[in-house]
Amino acid sequence: MKNYYNDTYIPKIVRTGKLTCWIGVLIVFLPALIVTFGFHVMPERAPFMVALVAQLSINAVWWFIEPISFFPVLGIPGTYMAFLSGNIGNLRIPCAAAALKATGTEVGSDEGSIISTIGVGASVFVNVVMLIIGVVVGSQIIAALPASITSSFSFLLPALFGAVFAQFAIDDVKSGVVAMTLGVLCMTLYKAGMFNWLPIDPFVVNILVPIFGTMLFAKFTYKPKAEDEASVE
Amino acid sequence: MDNYKDIANHPILWVVTFMAIGLVLFQTFNFLKKSFKAGREMGISDEKMKTAFKTGTISAVGPSVVIVIGMVSLLIVVGGPTALMRLSYIGNVAYELLAVQFSADAYNVALTDPVIPKAVFSTALWCMAFGCVGWILVTAVITDKMDRFKKKMAGKSAGMIPVISTAAMLGAYGYLNAGYAVSLDGNTVALVTGFSIMLLLTLAHRKYKQKWMNEWGLTIAMVGGVIVAAIV
Numbered sequence: 110m111k112n113y114y115n116d117t118y119i120p121k122i123v124r125t126g127k128l129t130c131w132i133g134v135l136i137v138f139l140p141a142l143i144v145t146f147g148f149h150v151m152p153e154r155a156p157f158m159v160a161l162v163a164q165l166s167i168n169a170v171w172w173f174i175e176p177i178s179f180f181p182v183l184g185i186p187g188t189y190m191a192f193l194s195g196n197i198g199n200l201r202i203p204c205a206a207a208a209l210k211a212t213g214t215e216v217g218s219d220e221g222s223i224i225s226t227i228g229v230g231a232s233v234f235v236n237v238v239m240l241i242i243g244v245v246v247g248s249q250i251i252a253a254l255p256a257s258i259t260s261s262f263s264f265l266l267p268a269l270f271g272a273v274f275a276q277f278a279i280d281d282v283k284s285g286v287v288a289m290t291l292g293v294l295c296m297t298l299y300k301a302g303m304f305n306w307l308p309i310d311p312f313v314v315n316i317l318v319p320i321f322g323t324m325l326f327a328k329f330t331y332k333p334k335a336e337d338e339a340s341v342e
Numbered sequence: 343m344d345n346y347k348d349i350a351n352h353p354i355l356w357v358v359t360f361m362a363i364g365l366v367l368f369q370t371f372n373f374l375k376k377s378f379k380a381g382r383e384m385g386i387s388d389e390k391m392k393t394a395f396k397t398g399t400i401s402a403v404g405p406s407v408v409i410v411i412g413m414v415s416l417l418i419v420v421g422g423p424t425a426l427m428r429l430s431y432i433g434n435v436a437y438e439l440l441a442v443q444f445s446a447d448a449y450n451v452a453l454t455d456p457v458i459p460k461a462v463f464s465t466a467l468w469c470m471a472f473g474c475v476g477w478i479l480v481t482a483v484i485t486d487k488m489d490r491f492k493k494k495m496a497g498k499s500a501g502m503i504p505v506i507s508t509a510a511m512l513g514a515y516g517y518l519n520a521g522y523a524v525s526l527d528g529n530t531v532a533l534v535t536g537f538s539i540m541l542l543l544t545l546a547h548r549k550y551k552q553k554w555m556n557e558w559g560l561t562i563a564m565v566g567g568v569i570v571a572a573i574v
Contacts, residue, residue, distance in 0.1 A: 113380060113383040113384060114380055114383075114384055117380075117383075118376060118377075118379075118380035118383075119486075121376060122373065122376060123485070123486045125369065125372055125373070125376075126369075126373075126482075126485065126486075127482055127486075129365060129368070129369040130478050130479075130481055130482035131482055132365055133362075133365060133431070133432060133478045133482075134475060134478055134479060134482070136358065136361055136362050136365065136431075137362075137431075137432060137471050137474060137475050137478070138471045138475070139358045139361075140355055140358055140359075140423075140424055140427065140467050140471070141464065141467035141468045141470075141471045143354060143355065143358065144349060144355075144463065144464045144467055145464050145467075145468070147354070148349045148352075150346065150349065150460045150461065150463060150464040151461065151464065152461050152464045152465040152468060153449070153461050153465075155448075156445075156448035156449045156461070156465060157448070157461075157465050157468065159444075159447075159448040160441075160444040160445045160447070160448040160465050160466075160469050161465075161468065161469055161472060163440075163444040163447075163448075164437075164440065164441055164444050164469040164472065164473045165472065165473065167437065167440060167473075168437055168473045168474070168476065169476060171434075171477070172476030172477050172479070172480045173480060174514075175477065176477075176480050176481055176484060176485065176488070177488075177491075177510075178510045178511070178513065178514045179510075179511070179514065180485070180488045180491075180492065181492055181503070181506065181507030181510050181511075182507055182510075182511055185485055185486060185488070185489065186373050186376070186377060188481060188485045188488070189369070189373070189481060189485055190369060190370060190373055192432065192477050192478055192480075192481035193365070193366055193369055193431070193432060193478060193481075194366050194370070194430065194431065194432075195429070195430070195431055195432045195433045195434060195474070195477070196405070196409055196429070196433070196434050196435060197434065198434070198514065198515075198518060199405055199408060199409075199434065199435070199436075200402065200405040200406065200409065202511070203401055203405055203560055204397075204398040204401045204402050204405075205398075206511075207397045207398065207400075207401040207556070207557075207559065207560050208393075208394040208395075208397045208398045208401075209394075210397075210544070210556050210559075211393050211394065211396075211397040211553070211556035211557050212390045212393050212394050212397075214390075214394075215504050216504045216507045216508055216511075217492070217503040217504040217506070217507035217508075218503070218504065219384065220381075220384060220386055221504075223377050223380055223381045223384070223386060223391075224386075224390070224391070224394045226373055226374070226377045227374065227377055227378070227381075227391055227394040227395050227398060228394050228395070228397060228398035228401070229398065230370045230373060230374040230377070230395070230398065231394075231395045231396075231397075231398030231399040231402060232398050232399070232401070232402035232405075232406075233366060233367070233370040234370070234399070235398075235399055235402035235403060235406055236402055236406045236409065236430060237363060237366070237367065237430050239403070239406040239407070239409075239410050240406070240409065240410060240413060240426055240429055240430050241426070242410075243410035243413050243414065244413065244417065244422045244425065244426045247410055247411075247413060247414040247417075248414050248417070248418075251411065251414050257572070260572075261568050261569075261571065261572035262407075262408075262411050262568075263528075263529070264528055264529065264531075264532035264567060264568040264571040264572065265404065265405075265407060265408045265411075265532075265564060265567075265568055266408055267519075267522040267529040267530070267532040267533040267536065267567065267571075268532040268533065268535065268536035268563065268564045268565075268566070268567025268568050268571070269404065269405055269408070269536060269560070269563075269564050269567075270515055270518050270519050270522065270533060270536070271519065271522075271532065271533040271534060271535070271536030271537035271538075271540070271563070271567060272536040272537060272539065272540035272559070272560055272563035272564060272567070273515055273540075273560070274512070274515040274516070274519055274537055275536075275537045275538075275540035275541040275544065275563070276540060276544065276559075276560075277508050277511045277512050277515070278512060278541075279541060279544050279545070280508055281505065281508050281509065281512065284505075284508065284509045284512050285512050287512075287516075288509070288512035288513045288515070288516030289516050289519065289520075289523070290516075291513070291516060292513075292516035292517050292518075292519060292520030292523070293520050293523050293524055295517075295520065296520040296521060296523075296524050297524055300524070315517055315520065316517050319513040319514070319516040319517045319520070320510060320513035320514050320516075320517065321513065322513065323509045323510070323512050323513035323516065324506055324509045324510050324513060326509065327505050327506055327508070327509030328502065328505075328506060328509075331499070331501075331502050331505050333499050333501050333502070
């Protein structure tokens, strides 16, 4: 049974996954190329560099952190899908996690990666449909809503992140406490300027320390259960 | 945007947008078909896979609202096709909004100004493209090699994989939550309420085994968090 997953499913997924990602790389630049060279709207050199450096200094670290930290939950197929469709931490992971929980499937297993992929796939359809509706009538709907409602939209994201955190923390309370403590500690120290001596952008500390700190904590406090030993091949 | 409206909403940009969405949908259909087939081969019940699909569908609604709202702010500056493309395909709503902001800042204009120079538009397009291409490049190159890294992290014990996986997630959200936790305002209330509702629902599910508690949990927690934060 395990052979189908490793020998047939994954090789096929990797082939299609790589192909779609490389096509994705090309399409990403088309709008910029068309507007710059087709419509002759040239960016001015100096402000262009300023904006690009600002953008990359914020984004670039996530290119590496997200695939590594979310891979265990998504698995190989889920990773290709989540990163081609985007909005990973705020949409794909919550959906993968909810699918895993609703089916009682273990995170990180072969079965888990199938279930996560199905959860992510479902989210792609919902997101595309809602965005297409949104691009047509979104502005009118939001303009028609009272200000008291639109002002509370900003609370959607923290409420979502809190809920996703609870889904995982309940399985490992100690790691949950460590993750939150490291997160808050780093953020407080960062705000107080305690990391300014670092040669890199000090904000990176806020991201790296909680993720790898919690992983190491879990690794070193892990005690194998008797049943685990039997499951090792 | 009036001075470059025709370019920003040009049919050719719509064509590119639908190519991007077409690629995402093609991959999704393809992977879902393969995954359902593999699931059956591995002995995962159809009911379980249907539950996964249904839960993914329900859970996507709330987070997608956040993305649609982001798109509405985006399309005022970059037009419909670009806003739709950037939010259904690679990247993240927060970074796309930043790309527009950085570009406007670089030209010393405000996004609310009646006339925005055309160059802001093309600069934003380049920032968005360079800003998000890394995700897909890294994914294309390293994904199939990641299983080895995961196994290495777990060492000899297979039972450690789920433990490390959960810890990585907790760490990532520990960071994402930290900003809201230390701000001590409505965001903190939303964070704590969303967390508490989800915790209670998960515990209740363990006791009462009601399926809806898991399928709708995320949506209920999100809406609850927003309501409580708005009232407080």
